[in-house]
Amino acid sequence: MFKVGLATFENTTKRINSIIMGKDSYSLHDKIYVATDCIIFGFDDGVLKLLVFKRTIEPHKGIFSLIGSFVKLNESIKTAAERVLEEITGLKNVFMEELKTYNAVDRDPGYRCISIGQYALIKINDYDKDLVEKHNAIWYPFDELPELVLDHSQMVIDALTRLRSKARYQPIGFELLPTKFTLPQLQSLYEAIYQKKMDSRNFRKKVLSFGVLIKLEEKDKLNSKKGAFFYKFDHEKYEELVTRGINFEV
Amino acid sequence: MFKVGLATFENTTKRINSIIMGKDSYSLHDKIYVATDCIIFGFDDGVLKLLVFKRTIEPHKGIFSLIGSFVKLNESIKTAAERVLEEITGLKNVFMEELKTYNAVDRDPGYRCISIGQYALIKINDYDKDLVEKHNAIWYPFDELPELVLDHSQMVIDALTRLRSKARYQPIGFELLPTKFTLPQLQSLYEAIYQKKMDSRNFRKKVLSFGVLIKLEEKDKLNSKKGAFFYKFDHEKYEELVTRGINFEV
DNA sequence: CCAAAAGTGTTGAAATTACACCCATGT
């Protein structure tokens, strides 16, 4: 294939030629605004949170909304989401995955506009607090979420459903924790995701049995007097097991 | 909200006004062609098949391709897929689900165009053979698939992966079988999906244990001399169990 | 010394796997 810059140029000339020659099979069709909205999860001190922001401009000024952007001609949908995510949180290389497309004809009362929802899992201590504040963004616990603009509340519901089903068989939970985390923290994350208490003996047995956690020397003494050992996620080992087809059902 | 027909009209006038008044927050953004492509699964005599068609017009004339369409301003993506699916197979009310968005900037060398893949499961004896033939469409067994246009081969891979993971915990297999089917047929379908032999005693025990199959009086005598009892899927019972949170892992 | 969280094993129940023979019938 060719480079993006060239492609754009090439496409433009090609298009003009085609229109002039009256045989543009594309120009018969409709073009649509394509946007992406990010459902940004964070995990903070035992509670699952969502990053939303209060709109400062029309349309929907003053209402809460997910963080989103229109997709430009020369960027992929993921790139668009990464762009806006970095703009607002300062973070790069965040875990992000397509959720689904929101495309009801009347979802946006202004114009026909579809949005691809993408959910992101971020380590809540890493983000740039000043940037977030500057953009009117706020972390809301899931059980205190305000009403969101358009179909954004539905996006959040769908993303949570996805997170639940995904976390069950893939260790994506680690994306929400600091690089070094303790088993009690990990358990508390799973309890927050599934909204139920788990048995610590069974939980430990299970997660350690996968063999993708590396126990560190260091202890976290913040949450208890005894202190809990830190662990880190062994990415190489994980990839190896995935290619061998192991499944990680929690 | 308002009706589709009106909406289109309203949007158009609104847009013109906004452009004239120079305060259209949308018009700053890019519009993109939005298409949808259908990955159409069928199950025929023990083999999983895919419906593809040979393009008769440019671009990509003569190459095999999935069945797809551009999405119009006044239709949802699903509606667009349903439209083209009915056009080519004559079928309505087909099981169809969004797969993911294909949106690489250079995926279509003509114009920037994203495509939402949707996979459909159809009962292979119900479709309109004349229509399919007229549109140059052909059922291909999965292990004999020709190379497809653009990123369509990747769509097929993704759809198969999805079908596999989905069929494991939701009884969507029934969508691929006639309304009345036998347990050997059902097993053969699962064997085709997962590409491995299963034990018939264990398989029967499992699927019958869910209690969503109704045994009929009638037997299918086509595939054996003894004949196998027909079953049908109990949709109400299934819905009831789903709402009770039962899981159907096969 | 005590409160608070971390860490650790066992047992019974349930689910899963492996495995082999008889049945019905059309030819």
Next chain:
DNA sequence: ACATGGGTGTAATTTCAACACTTTTGG
């Protein structure tokens, strides 16, 4: 009568769920 695919049960193994006490240490 026999070849072909349909149908059935049991025992061994593995996995899962339930359950309670000891350890460490900062205050």
